[in-house]
Amino acid sequence: MNTVIYLANKQIQIVEGTASKGALSVKRYYSVEAPEGSIINGIVMDTDSFIPFLAQVWREQHFSPKDVTLVVESTKFMGRTLELPVLGEKKTLEFIDREFSDMGREEEVQNVYSYIKLGQGEGKNIKIYAEAAEPDFISDLAEIFAKAGIKLSAIYSGKSALINFVAKEVSKSHRTFVLIVADIMSFSTVLWVNGSFSYYNSNRCFQAPGTPMYAMDLANSMSQLTQFMKANRIEHELEEIQIAGVHPDDRDMYASAVSDIGINTPVSVFNVAKRGFGTDWNLQSYVHPISGLYGGGKMENMLVQHSIIKKRSKSVGLAAKKYIIALGALALVMLTATVALVLVRLGREGALSRLDAYNNSPEVLFAVAEHDNISERNYFLNQQIEAIKLVEDDMRTFPLGDTDVLKVFDRCALGYADVEYEAFDAESGTITISAEAENVDLINQFIKRLTEERIFSKVDYTGYNWEPSVSKWNIHVTCTLAESAGRGE
Numbered sequence: 478m479n480t481v482i483y484l485a486n487k488q489i490q491i492v493e494g495t496a497s498k499g500a501l502s503v504k505r506y507y508s509v510e511a512p513e514g515s516i517i518n519g520i521v522m523d524t525d526s527f528i529p530f531l532a533q534v535w536r537e538q539h540f541s542p543k544d545v546t547l548v549v550e551s552t553k554f555m556g557r558t559l560e561l562p563v564l565g566e567k568k569t570l571e572f573i574d575r576e577f578s579d580m581g582r583e584e585e586v587q588n589v590y591s592y593i594k595l596g597q598g599e600g601k602n603i604k605i606y607a608e609a610a611e612p613d614f615i616s617d618l619a620e621i622f623a624k625a626g627i628k629l630s631a632i633y634s635g636k637s638a639l640i641n642f643v644a645k646e647v648s649k650s651h652r653t654f655v656l657i658v659a660d661i662m663s664f665s666t667v668l669w670v671n672g673s674f675s676y677y678n679s680n681r682c683f684q685a686p687g688t689p690m691y692a693m694d695l696a697n698s699m700s701q702l703t704q705f706m707k708a709n710r711i712e713h714e715l716e717e718i719q720i721a722g723v724h725p726d727d728r729d730m731y732a733s734a735v736s737d738i739g740i741n742t743p744v745s746v747f748n749v750a751k752r753g754f755g756t757d758w759n760l761q762s763y764v765h766p767i768s769g770l771y772g773g774g775k776m777e778n779m780l781v782q783h784s785i786i787k788k789r790s791k792s793v794g795l796a797a798k799k800y801i802i803a804l805g806a807l808a809l810v811m812l813t814a815t816v817a818l819v820l821v822r823l824g825r826e827g828a829l830s831r832l833d834a835y836n837n838s839p840e841v842l843f844a845v846a847e848h849d850n851i852s853e854r855n856y857f858l859n860q861q862i863e864a865i866k867l868v869e870d871d872m873r874t875f876p877l878g879d880t881d882v883l884k885v886f887d888r889c890a891l892g893y894a895d896v897e898y899e900a901f902d903a904e905s906g907t908i909t910i911s912a913e914a915e916n917v918d919l920i921n922q923f924i925k926r927l928t929e930e931r932i933f934s935k936v937d938y939t940g941y942n943w944e945p946s947v948s949k950w951n952i953h954v955t956c957t958l959a960e961s962a963g964r965g966e
Contacts, residue, residue: 478493478494478495478504478541479493479494479495479544479546479770480492480493480540480541480544480545480546481493481494481545481546481547481548481766481767481769481770482545482546482547482548482766483548483549483550483635483765483766483769484516484519484521484547484548484549484550485516485519485549485550485551485635485662485663485765486516486517486518486519486550486662487510487511487513487516487662488508488509488510488511488660488661489508489509489510489511489516489534490506490507490508490762490763490765490766491506491507491508491509491534491538491540491766492505492506492507492763492766492767492769492770493505493506493540493541494767494770495770496645496767496770496771501646501749501767501770503760503763503767506759506760506763506766507538508762508763509534511527511530512526512527512530514839515527515530517839517842517843517846518551518552518553518842518843518846519549519550519551519552519553519635520551520553520614520842521617521618521621522837522839522842524621524624527621528621528624528625529625531621531622531625531627532625532626532627535625535626535627542626542627542628543628543630544628544630545622545627545628545629545630546629546630546631546632546633546769546770546772547618547622547629547631547632547633547769547780548633548634548635548638548765548766548768548769549618549632549633549634549635550634550635550636550679550765551614551634551635552845552846552849553610553611553614554608554609554610554634554636554637555577555608555609555610556606556607556608556609556634556636556637556677557576557577557606557607557608558595558604558605558606558607558674558675559572559573559576559592559604559605559606559607560598560599560602560603560604560605561598561602561603561605562601562602562603563601563602563603566776569592569605569776570590573590573592573607573609574588574590576607577590577607577609587612587786588609588610588611588612589609589610589611589612589615589779589782589783589786590607590608590609590782591607591608591633591634591637591776591777591778591779591782592605592606592607592608592776592777593605593606593637593640593641593644593777595644595673595674596672596673604673604674606637606640606674608634608636608637608779610634610779612783612786615632615779615780615783616783618632619632619780619783629780630780631769631772631778631779631780631781632778632779632780632783633768633769633772633777633778633779634779635665635765635768636665636677636679637777638765638768638769638771638772639658639665639667639677639764639765639768640667640674640677641768641771641772641777642764642767642768642771643656643667643669643674644674645771646771647669647719647747648669648672651669651716651717652669652670652671652672652713652716653669653670653671653672653713653714653715653716654669654715654716654717654718654719655667655668655669655699655702655715655717655718655719655742656669656719656720656721656747657695657698657699657718657719657720657721658721658722658764658765659682659686659691659695659720659721659722659723660686660722660762660765661682661686662681662682663679663680663681663682664679664680664682664694664695664698665677665678665679665765666678666679666680666698666699666702668702668705668706670711670713671713675711676702676705678698678701678702678705678853678857680694680697680698680701681850682694682695686722686723687723687724687727689730689734692727692730692731692733692734693734695720695731695734695735696731696734696735696737696738696740697738699718699735699738699740700738700740701857703715703740704857704861705857705860705861707861707864708860708861708863708864709860709864710864715742716742716743717742717743717744717745718735718740718742718743718744718745719744719745719746719747720744720745720746720747721746721747721749721761721764722761722762722764723746723761724746724758724761725746725748725758727746728744728745728746731744732744746761747761747764749761749763749764749767873961873964874960874961875903875906875961876906876958876959876960876961876962876963876964877958877962877963877964878901878903878908878958878963879963881963882908882932882958882962882963883898885930885932886898886908886910886927886956889923889926889927889930890912890923892919893914893919893920893922893923893926894912894913894914894919894920894923894952895912895913895914895949896910896911896912897910897911897912898910899911905957906934906957906958906962907955907956907957907958908955908956908957908958909955910954910955910956911951912951912952912954913944913947913949913950913951913952914941914949914950914952915948915949915950916950917941917950920941920950920952923952924936924938924952924954927954927956931959932958932959932962932963933956933957933958933959933962934957934958934959934960935956935957936954936956936957937954937955937956937957938952938953938954939953939954940953941953
């Protein structure tokens, strides 16, 4: 039996259960609110209040203090979908490190990485979802829980845990679908395209769950996703929209809200209870901690990867001890200068402490989180603008069979034939005309003038025949308009 605790902001969720070979078994679940302001964006801001609170919860609820899995929803985790050749674990981590080299970290700081295998990529490549976090963030979490008497065995980000859960549970029945996990404060959206993870987004919600306004916010979140699919030219049709975290009695309300914004994809309620917990619909609200039960091997576990980095650092430290004696002699020489510098440093430490306190204040951290959300939204809107511009450019290449084009026919036929416009096929860009000439010798000159016009990409002339009823030669010709013809360009 495994214990999973989920941290995001105010509400803490805990489940006990197992998930193996596609079978989910939950023994019990529990939720509680953390002390006000103690957790912001998955970061423990007030350890003095949070640690005793956590220890009391564990003691009163008799949760196991060993082998506890932590799932954290925080922007401290940076994730990317990558495609790479099939490599060993060490080479894969080196590849990921190069891909995350633009994160702006200090050179001496080694990020902690984890990754999930998503399936086949182009050719012989594979696709993975990789994440990076600063080692101090991981070690601080482990230390906080240790002080509360709880030993962590795994740390996963909320995003990677949910993607892993969808891969092992939801993707069994569909290849292109959306899972929306609705909770009190946000909607977490996972898009699966043609059997593989494609997109993740989290939107804040300020309405009460189960209300029509809450359903409207969920529909707006779905609208953003469909716009993303259009902007990225994802041609696969959505098979189903599954919503977790809501009661099945409210399905029609959510389906109606989605339909009202023009999305006709079937909507269903994702049934967590169906996976091994009878008919207890309260379990719908615990998808995030349940996803932690599906944790895989060491490459997905941030805590294991952090331990490996620490061991490597210790090995390097032992190798460096032989240089300490030589450095000690040099240190004696530098001692006098150091004393002078220390005096300067003491004068500046006060200012530095004030700056650190400001940078780590709840207000600043919350503003940073808001900035990240706005940046992600701005990136999404820019993609839509580019997609709209591309559509406009494509539309301008289609020809028009308007009066300006018909004047070209009249100009070419003047003195040679009589023409009459019959039809314009917008899909193929062809114009069909009826042309008659009294003098057969003038037909080729009429056709030649048509072929010299740049507005036509092709002039299909198949001959002529005598029409006794009007005593004229009937000319068989169809013209295909060139790109952007009739648009004045």
